[in-house]
Amino acid sequence: MVTHAQRSRGTMTGTATGRRRSTTKAARARATLSDVAREAGVSLATASRALNGTSGRAVGDGLRERVQAAADRLDYSPDANAQAMARGRTASIGLVVHDIADPYFSSIAAGVTAAADAGGYAVTLANTQHDHVRELHFVQTLQSQRARAIILAGGRQDDDEANDRLRAALRGYREQGGTVAVIGQAILGVSTVRVDNVGGSAALATALHGLGYRRFGVMAGPQRHLTARERTTGFVDALARLGVDVPPAAVVHSEFTRTGGNTALAELLLRAPDVELVFAVNDVMAVGAMSAARDAGIVVPGGLAFAGFDDIATLHDVNPALTTVHLPLEEMGRLATPLALDAAAEPREVVVTGEVRLRDSTPARSA
Amino acid sequence: MVTHAQRSRGTMTGTATGRRRSTTKAARARATLSDVAREAGVSLATASRALNGTSGRAVGDGLRERVQAAADRLDYSPDANAQAMARGRTASIGLVVHDIADPYFSSIAAGVTAAADAGGYAVTLANTQHDHVRELHFVQTLQSQRARAIILAGGRQDDDEANDRLRAALRGYREQGGTVAVIGQAILGVSTVRVDNVGGSAALATALHGLGYRRFGVMAGPQRHLTARERTTGFVDALARLGVDVPPAAVVHSEFTRTGGNTALAELLLRAPDVELVFAVNDVMAVGAMSAARDAGIVVPGGLAFAGFDDIATLHDVNPALTTVHLPLEEMGRLATPLALDAAAEPREVVVTGEVRLRDSTPARSA
Known part of the structure; x- marks a missing residue:
């Protein structure tokens, strides 16, 4: 089905932009996993296990090399979605913030993207615009996308009903193997970078x-x-x-x-x-x-x-x-990332303490 | 395979946090598409087509409703990765910025997330830290993730070699059906929101x-x-x-x-x-x-x-x-989103003109 869909798209694109490309190139469709399996002389399942790193069912090194060589010959680009399905998780971290245009959150996002990138994870950014219904919706969307982990950044509200709904959504996500960290108050039953x-x-x-x-x-x-x-x-x-x-x-x-x-x-x-x-x-x-x-x-x-x-x-x-x-906003984003990826039994808490910076807006008062 | 991986993860999580959950809940594994097919009395392929919206091979309304009812009874959560494979594209837009902590880019990101969200797309955020090698790498990663579209935000460099490599990467991505827009200079052969x-x-x-x-x-x-x-x-x-x-x-x-x-x-x-x-x-x-x-x-x-x-x-x-x-930075992010999603034959250009704002830092000079 993938092949079919890709082929038709490929052809459409080729036709539309044909003026600037050679016909050969435009007509070339992406090599599929089936093509690789045929080229390597192995079954589709074996090719998938060799290339997509399915957990628990390893193929021998020799077989893996043979499949990889076939993939290289055909210029086969592995499909991250197929890999995600094979592993049950995408290599992506969902980052949910209240307002990305607010420098508080964009600094946290810089820390999360740096740490995620170092660990080989992509970051899916969700911007709630301070709406807790949207926040809940994003958690559900990230669950359906099988995001590997979720980081919720931003202070919580004093709203038992909304917090309960969010707790339930996070519990559902964790029951399916996802892991979570919060930057804010430690009231959601998950690991938290808590600001003192x-x-x-x-x-x-x-x-x-x-x-x-x-x-x-x-x-x-x-x-x-x-x-x-x-x-x-x-x-x-x-x-x-x-x-x-x-x-x-x-x-x-x-x-x-x-x-x-x-x-x-x-x-x-x-x-x-x-x-x-x-x-x-x-x-x-x-x-x-x-x-x-x-x-x-x-x-x-x-x-x-x-x-x-x-x-x-x-x-x-x-x-x-x-x-x-x-x-240390960027550092808070960096700290939250391994915390979010950690599937530890008990929620952990990392406390960040601020430092007073006295500047010109508060000069010493003479008595 | 997904089921297998999910089941073992689910059990681990359940055991670890069992103190706060009923055993029944912890042991409950996610319903799979096979479970839904069995419940509805249809083939796996039909269940997939009914729920994952495969293009070009529609199932009848009656059949779709029957499968949906079975999915609802089993509390089946559709797998976005499976849907992406069925459609050949994930519902996600890759946003590549130079520095998300810079308010210029976080304002653009706010516009992109708002427009993407309205259209039902997730946003994958990549932060290059002004490194064009990382930028190129992110384009390739987004291609392997089958991102639906890519938005590159930020001014280009006067560097023919780097620009050529990026052009080639974007061409490869577009040949596989992806679409691209740039916020910056219109020199990459793709649709551009160009600042005058x-x-x-x-x-x-x-x-x-x-x-x-x-x-x-x-x-x-x-x-x-x-x-x-x-x-x-x-x-x-x-x-x-x-x-x-x-x-x-x-x-x-x-x-x-x-x-x-x-x-x-x-x-x-x-x-x-x-x-x-x-x-x-x-x-x-x-x-x-x-x-x-x-x-x-x-x-x-x-x-x-x-x-x-x-x-x-x-x-x-x-x-x-x-x-x-x-x-209008946020507006520029909003404008770039439909442009990035548009598979038009010829690259389009939207020009944004700035407005002069005279303020106190430049008082009128007496002659």
């Missing part, structure tokens, strides 16, 4: 307190986003331990984006006009808020200081340079 | 001349990079038509990155100390150069003005805001 958001924002709060800041506002991101919540809690609790209270009015919620930070600043300043420093739970919100402050005629950082979280490389040139918590 | 780099930088030069600038420096990027060369030529030639000469000493080459712009500024100012405005052939170089100027104590834009090319969204908050040529 609480520890990172606590360290940031402590450092900012050390610089003399006492009145803080928090741009806390979306209400049900667990990463946003952990960063907010870590920051506020650490300050409480230092005797500094962040009043609920000084904590505002918005989208996790530049626009979210940009539009929510006015609300924060209305509700808590005396804040000295705004902590946004990610860099893009911080930069959006800083821009809004400047547009409102506030001097940054003299009139209002700003800090973020993530240390996005493309934001390194904002002025003043942004104080933040550095995450 | 010459026109965009000419329009920018004209606008900056209109603001009163007369002494320009150019950070021209890598010597053999065609995108960098087109943008340099477009800019310099447009100024020549306006009677303004850019001396060769005021054109410096460097990497196409933030670091490239950052380190090359000193050389430019040494060779052409009287420049009023630096045009960098992409935004990240411009931002790197702006940072270097500030570090050297130069007032930006009063002492030195800067302009870039691309209008990268994550750079919108640099201060002063950067004058640039806006490219």
Whole structure:
């Protein structure tokens, strides 16, 4: 059936572009596995086992060489789909991200593609656009494609129903031999690269307190986003331990984006006009808020200081340079790849701790 | 063979994580196409044609429904690899980019994933890290995976040998029924989304001349990079038509990155100390150069003005805001997708024209 389909396509293509190619070349169809078997004088099944590396049913070296020589003579290109069927798995890793245009995820993707490439795996990229129904759908699609492993990158939501559905989908995928890793919260019953958001924002709060800041506002991101919540809690609790209270009015919620930070600043300043420093739970919100402050005629950082979280490389040139918590995003993608490929009995957890980077957006305050 | 491999994997997984699952579930193996055929009382070939949509050999509606009902009863999940073999192509588009962590390419990737998803295609992501040998290798890998189409994103090099090898690889892929589109220069004999780099930088030069600038420096990027060369030529030639000469000493080459712009500024100012405005052939170089100027104590834009090319969204908050040529990057990814899937006889070309965006980094000069 493959041969038939390929032949008709080949002929169509040949006819259509015939003007720029010799007739011989255009009419040449791809050698099939049957052609190789005939050339080598072996059965189709033997040719398949020799070339497609079926597990558990090895053919002798001599036979393998004979089939390979026939394949070479016929310029036979092995079919990765046939190999995948023979092995039961394709050599591909599914990478599911919330938004590939967000530098947080594209940096993770760079790490995953580097590690996958080094291991001989292709990467299938799925972009959920922050929609958990699409995320679930992609897991099912990757299962039907028999992807070897899946990496889900991005913070989880506080949504029991959606998380349960995703757990069930991942369980089904794993029961069929797939393996999974998550970059985010360790709540899905699979191996996880977990960011210590609480520890990172606590360290940031402590450092900012050390610089003399006492009145803080928090741009806390979306209400049900667990990463946003952990960063907010870590920051506020650490300050409480230092005797500094962040009043609920000084904590505002918005989208996790530049626009979210940009539009929510006015609300924060209305509700808590005396804040000295705004902590946004990610860099893009911080930069959006800083821009809004400047547009409102506030001097940054003299009139209002700003800090973020993530240390996005493309934001390194904002002025003043942004104080933040550095995450090794590309490294997180690299770490997740062997974790996703590992069929270990018990889920493992790798914890990534961020590092505080104090920059010009939060100068030391004189007493 | 698939069944065999899957069964043993399934059992291993089940045993390993048995504590959290019922024995029944862990021991349950995936229903195979043979099981479905038996349940429906049809031959394996008929079941395959009914479920895998083999082209050209349709089964009747009644038979298809009977097989589908049997598949539903057995909770049979179709094997995308088997479907791919039956159709001769997987429903996947290979996207080959120079650097996925670069916002230029991640924005294009967002457009490709959106368009591919709408059309029911998966996207296989390959990251060349600016290495043309890896790019060639990825084309061959995508061919062996029988990817339905390939999109090559990113400017071409002035390197006849490398371009010839790539042309040959793409020709081989197309002869086997694959289809291709390029985002970049239309020099590979395939359909192309071509950026009008010459026109965009000419329009920018004209606008900056209109603001009163007369002494320009150019950070021209890598010597053999065609995108960098087109943008340099477009800019310099447009100024020549306006009677303004850019001396060769005021054109410096460097990497196409933030670091490239950052380190090359000193050389430019040494060779052409009287420049009023630096045009960098992409935004990240411009931002790197702006940072270097500030570090050297130069007032930006009063002492030195800067302009870039691309209008990268994550750079919108640099201060002063950067004058640039806006490219619709995500849209370019969207446009390339149907172009890549189209098996038209003759290569097509879609031209994308940038729009000049004058911002605070290039204030009008008083005469």
